Amino acid sequence: MYGNLIGYQQHENKVIVQFEKSEAVIETITPAIIRFFVSVAGLDRKSKAIENLNCAPGSLTTHHADGVLTICTEKLVVTIKDEFYVTISDRAGHVLSEDYQGEGKPFIRKGSGEGLAIAAEEGHKLEAERNKLLFKIEKKLDQNTFFYGLGDKTGHLNKKGYHYKMWNTDNPSPHVESFDALYKSIPFLITLKEKQAFGYFLDNTFESIVDLGKENSDYYSFGAVGGDIDYYFIYGPSVKSVINRYTDLTGTTPLPQLWTLGYQQCRWSYTPENRLREIADNFRKKDIPCDALYLDIDYMDGYRVFTWDHKKFPDPKRTLELLKKQGFKVVTIIDPGVKKDKGYSVYDQGIANDYFATDKDLVPYVNKVWPGDALYPDFSNEKVRNWWAGNQKIMTDTGVAGIWNDMNEPASFNGPLPDDVLFNNDGVQADHREVHNVYGHYMSKATYEGIKQATGKRPFVITRACYAGTQKYATVWTGDNQSLWEHLRMSLPMLMNLGLSGIAFCGTDVGGFGFDCTAELLSRWVQVGAFTPLFRNHSSIYTRDQEPWAFDDQTEAINRKYIKLRYQLLPYLYDLLHDGESSGLPVIRPLFLHYQDDVRTYEINDEFLCGDSILVAPVVEQGARTRLVYLPEGNEWIDFWTKEVFAGGQYIVREAPLDLCPIYIKGGGIVPLYPVQNYVGEQEIKQLTLDVYLTESVKNGSYIHYQDDGESFNYQNGGYNLYELSIIYNDPSDDLTLSIKMKHNGYRKAYESFKIILNHTIASEVILDGEKIPYEVNGESTYLSVDHLGTISIKL
Ligand code: GLC
Numbered sequence: 001m002y003g004n005l006i007g008y009q010q011h012e013n014k015v016i017v018q019f020e021k022s023e024a025v026i027e028t029i030t031p032a033i034i035r036f037f038v039s040v041a042g043l044d045r046k047s048k049a050i051e052n053l054n055c056a057p058g059s060l061t062t063h064h065a066d067g068v069l070t071i072c073t074e075k076l077v078v079t080i081k082d083e084f085y086v087t088i089s090d091r092a093g094h095v096l097s098e099d100y101q102g103e104g105k106p107f108i109r110k111g112s113g114e115g116l117a118i119a120a121e122e123g124h125k126l127e128a129e130r131n132k133l134l135f136k137i138e139k140k141l142d143q144n145t146f147f148y149g150l151g152d153k154t155g156h157l158n159k160k161g162y163h164y165k166m167w168n169t170d171n172p173s174p175h176v177e178s179f180d181a182l183y184k185s186i187p188f189l190i191t192l193k194e195k196q197a198f199g200y201f202l203d204n205t206f207e208s209i210v211d212l213g214k215e216n217s218d219y220y221s222f223g224a225v226g227g228d229i230d231y232y233f234i235y236g237p238s239v240k241s242v243i244n245r246y247t248d249l250t251g252t253t254p255l256p257q258l259w260t261l262g263y264q265q266c267r268w269s270y271t272p273e274n275r276l277r278e279i280a281d282n283f284r285k286k287d288i289p290c291d292a293l294y295l296d297i298d299y300m301d302g303y304r305v306f307t308w309d310h311k312k313f314p315d316p317k318r319t320l321e322l323l324k325k326q327g328f329k330v331v332t333i334i335d336p337g338v339k340k341d342k343g344y345s346v347y348d349q350g351i352a353n354d355y356f357a358t359d360k361d362l363v364p365y366v367n368k369v370w371p372g373d374a375l376y377p378d379f380s381n382e383k384v385r386n387w388w389a390g391n392q393k394i395m396t397d398t399g400v401a402g403i404w405n406d407m408n409e410p411a412s413f414n415g416p417l418p419d420d421v422l423f424n425n426d427g428v429q430a431d432h433r434e435v436h437n438v439y440g441h442y443m444s445k446a447t448y449e450g451i452k453q454a455t456g457k458r459p460f461v462i463t464r465a466c467y468a469g470t471q472k473y474a475t476v477w478t479g480d481n482q483s484l485w486e487h488l489r490m491s492l493p494m495l496m497n498l499g500l501s502g503i504a505f506c507g508t509d510v511g512g513f514g515f516d517c518t519a520e521l522l523s524r525w526v527q528v529g530a531f532t533p534l535f536r537n538h539s540s541i542y543t544r545d546q547e548p549w550a551f552d553d554q555t556e557a558i559n560r561k562y563i564k565l566r567y568q569l570l571p572y573l574y575d576l577l578h579d580g581e582s583s584g585l586p587v588i589r590p591l592f593l594h595y596q597d598d599v600r601t602y603e604i605n606d607e608f609l610c611g612d613s614i615l616v617a618p619v620v621e622q623g624a625r626t627r628l629v630y631l632p633e634g635n636e637w638i639d640f641w642t643k644e645v646f647a648g649g650q651y652i653v654r655e656a657p658l659d660l661c662p663i664y665i666k667g668g669g670i671v672p673l674y675p676v677q678n679y680v681g682e683q684e685i686k687q688l689t690l691d692v693y694l695t696e697s698v699k700n701g702s703y704i705h706y707q708d709d710g711e712s713f714n715y716q717n718g719g720y721n722l723y724e725l726s727i728i729y730n731d732p733s734d735d736l737t738l739s740i741k742m743k744h745n746g747y748r749k750a751y752e753s754f755k756i757i758l759n760h761t762i763a764s765e766v767i768l769d770g771e772k773i774p775y776e777v778n779g780e781s782t783y784l785s786v787d788h789l790g791t792i793s794i795k796l
Pocket of ligand 1 (some may be wrong): 267268296297333406407464479480513538539540
């Protein structure tokens with residue numbers, strides 16, 4: 001395809017390499033991020049994922065000798081040979097990634113033609129043949145390689161041995177390991193080999209594939225059916241750095257409003273108004289905190305987006321005001337499909353302004369979704385995005401607090417959209433093959449910008465479909481799961497891989513969307529939900545009721561217990577999202593993110609870290625009342641419930657009765673806590689609790705806590721407080737110095753006091769500002785409160 005390497009030119013950070021038959025561009029974005037580009041389709045599109053590329057290539061050298069072109073950055077050495085054969089090494093000469101030079105050798109699928117026909121008659125399907133790829137990049141695969149990322153793919157945490165497709169897909173059958181695609185396309189892969197990590201990001205919106213040694217165990221590959229070769233090598237060597245660098249390219253999740261971290265209740269059928277209000281009243285009556293209620297498609301007038309069914313909601317604004325008084329925010333669904341209906345203003349405006357995608361003859365394209373015949377707004381056109389953004393005000397003026405974008409793969413009931421449906425693509429016409437995977441991305445962007453303009457607050461948008469970079473605009477949920485134990489289990493690797501793919505704010509439908517939930521399944525699912533950033537219980541119309549009280553007293557009590565725990569943990573989760581806005585790190589993390597040297601963590605599917613201090617080992621098996629827990633090496637771990645201390649690097653067996661989710665806090669970890677509230681903002685939080693997990697051997701710890709108004713963008717102009725907490729053990733004097741300092745003071749409602757819980761610490765005297773202050777010892781813990789910042793000395 002390329003032929004021999006015949007020369008090159010360097011223009012600043014770009015090296016253009018000439019081969020006999022083609023040329024390639026190698027661009028150093030930073031010393032650790034290299035872009036590879038070949039104009040195979042001649043499109044040379046502006047990236048949809050990367051909006052503000054920060055190029056800081058550092059110093060770069062090139063050298064061409066003996067047919068080998070060498071490009072050195074401060075961190076990497078890239079060598080290029082004939083046929084565009086690429087090798088990437090670190091500066092110490094350790095090869096990280098190498099193109100595969102051998103023959104492509106697909107796995108053999110033995111069987112005779114006759115057998116196939118018989119099998120097909122019984123309904124067995126052979127896996128669909130691969131679509132013809134325009135290009136495929138093959139990299140050598142070493143056996144000790146682990147793969148992660150790729151968004152919301154089904155299956156396990158490590159993706160090695162599997163083949164996936166990037167084509168946003170709404171498949172209502174129960175999601176299983178054999179699905180190669182779901183709603184989201186994030187062609188970003190993290191590779192972990194010999195404790196070293198790097199990533200590949202294929203920035204191509206066409207249907208693409210990632211094969212991780214399924215086709216052949218000698219190589220892994222990625223390719224696409226159209227578009228150009230445009231991919232990035234992203235160096236680590238820590239997984240954290242890979243994510244950090246990937247989100248430098250594609251953006252991080254912006255800090256959300258605090259209430260969006262509260263508990264959210266959804267169901268397809270919270271209409272009419274009385275039903276919605278009954279749900280709201282029940283939460284308050286039953287003393288179960290809740291911040292958000294959702295309205296699904298049945299609140300609309302005939303499924304016309306941006307309308308209300310006034311028979312069900314005679315005065316939606318008043319209804320939402322009443323709910324607001326009880327502390328509830330209402331989130332409404334808005335799908336892309338606009339009902340074909342003359343006289344309906346959204347349709348009329350769309351037609352009048354050519355805002356809809358068209359067929360190849362430029363006639364607005366019609367398919368079917370909930371409202372029947374419907375048209376697809378062309379979100380790839382900035383004008384349409386602005387129009388759609390403006391429409392958000394219709395909802396926010398009624399008091400709607402967030403928008404739920406669904407069906408934006410885009411889904412269609414009358415067969416898939418044909419390839420030749422046309423889109424404006426910001427003035428460079430493109431067809432459905434190119435726009436499909438970014439349709440939901442652009443819809444989320446329009447929704448985000450519209451809510452921001454209309455309210456001035458941090459927008460809450462939740463989307464089902466997305467592309468790389470959608471994290472800048474929306475939180476995601478994993479679509480239509482079912483009330484199956486298998487789906488509870490699978491949600492953990494799915495959420496961990498979404499997090500590794502830049503999506504810090506994500507969740508699954510707690511309890512499961514389709515099928516009927518059971519009391520036990522909901523009890524275990526809420527224990528996971530309490531630690532996932534988006535904590536939303538959702539179920540389908542006609543399935544068994546699934547609210548926290550829908551089963552029995554025990555299930556209700558378990559829901560209450562974990563939802564209340566979630567409200568205590570709000571400042572911790574908010575800190576994680578605040579950190580994530582700069583680091584790109586997710587809330588839900590696989591253990592290896594913090595324990596990369598401990599290879600036993602590489603394939604743990606059923607445990608996760610919530611931030612760096614909390615390890616959650618939920619029970620995901622029906623009937624199980626004990627479970628094996630792996631505690632990673634390098635820290636001690638304290639059982640959250642019993643305060644028992646365990647050494648890391650071991651498997652333990654934990655009793656886990658139905659109301660107990662095994663939770664462990666890292667030795668030295670500090671967890672900030674709020675009092676339980678019915679909803680965010682019910683109380684002004686004047687006292688912050690600091691739950692400090694010391695042990696016999698770990699008596700030092702530190703933590704940075706962030707505080708702001710929880711809703712506005714003032715924090716971007718300094719309107720926040722940062723508290724720095726540290727605990728230091730002084731050996732000769734056998735005392736602890738605990739200091740609470742204000743590192744940044746820009747938000748006027750600073751805490752008035754701090755309550756400190758020192759686990760595994762028995763104080764004999766506590767001194768603040770030279771004076772003894774009261775404290776309490778209970779069991780092995782010391783409790784004290786201070787009413788100002790400062791340094792506290794604790795004699796042991
Ligand atoms: C889709 C969504 C689901 C929603 C339903 C009705 O199936 O994934 O969450 O409830 O549509 O709008």
